[in-house]
Amino acid sequence: xxxxVFKSWYLLIHFGEWVDIAAEQLLTSDLEVSDDLLWLLAxxxxxxxxxxxxxxxxMEAKSAYRSxxxxxxxxxxxxxxxxxxxxxxxxxxxxxACTLQLIRHLCVTFxxxxxxxxxxxxxCISFMTQTQEAASEVSDxxxxxxxxxxxxxxxxxxxxxxxxxxxxxx
Numbered sequence: 689x690x691x692x693v694f695k696s697w698y699l700l701i702h703f704g705e706w707v708d709i710a711a712e713q714l715l716t717s718d719l720e721v722s723d724d725l726l727w728l729l730a731x732x733x734x735x736x737x738x739x740x741x742x743x744x745x746x747m748e749a750k751s752a753y754r755s756x757x758x759x760x761x762x763x764x765x766x767x768x769x770x771x772x773x774x775x776x777x778x779x780x781x782x783x784x785a786c787t788l789q790l791i792r793h794l795c796v797t798f799x800x801x802x803x804x805x806x807x808x809x810x811x812c813i814s815f816m817t818q819t820q821e822a823a824s825e826v827s828d829x830x831x832x833x834x835x836x837x838x839x840x841x842x843x844x845x846x847x848x849x850x851x852x853x854x855x856x857x858x
Contacts, residue, residue, distance in 0.1 A: 705836045707732045708829070711797040714753060715760065726750060729793065734786035741784070748787040749794075756798045765804050767811045770795065774816075789825055792816055796829045800847050813854055830855040 710725045723746070730745045755773045773791065774783075783791070795816060799809045817823035833851050 705832060707793075708797070708832050708836060711793055712801060715756060715794065715798050716801050726753065729790050730786070733789045733793075734784075745784060745787050745790070748783060749790050752787075752791045752794060756794055760798060760802055765808060767808055767815055770812050771815060788822075792822060792825050793829050796826055796833075800833060800851060803846070806846075806850060809850060809854065810857075813857075827855060 707729060710728050714722060714725050714729075726746060726749045727742075730742060730749055734741075734745065752773050759769050759773075773795065774788075795812070799805050799812055805812065813826060817826050830851050834848065834855060837848050837851070
């Protein structure tokens, strides 16, 4: 029922750091794509997604995920490589809004977790935030990342420094 979906979505939002951890796990682990983690991200961005729409979101998310993992593992570091992820293969189609949000989330996580991309991270973020809505989404991901990681004793000082720097500019 709609009430049950709302309650599930509310709990996920309330404990939203799990979504950020899921995105990080997708991009930093050596495991194959996890449908469960992608589904969690898809549900986070569109809890009322119907089956056909959810299938499309999952297909698009898997495609973007695989592209990011490929970039992470064996690509030359450049903004053009990242831009290709946002291009839809079938030009008559467009990404769904929830898919774009999910992809931006994965991209920000990817950029923060990939030291070799830190030298051009500002250019990549600028490319992804050409609209106010996109800038707000990226800013939210950065803010949540800072809240989650900015704990004394954490070994992610470099990521925190970069996230602070990017968040101040957003």
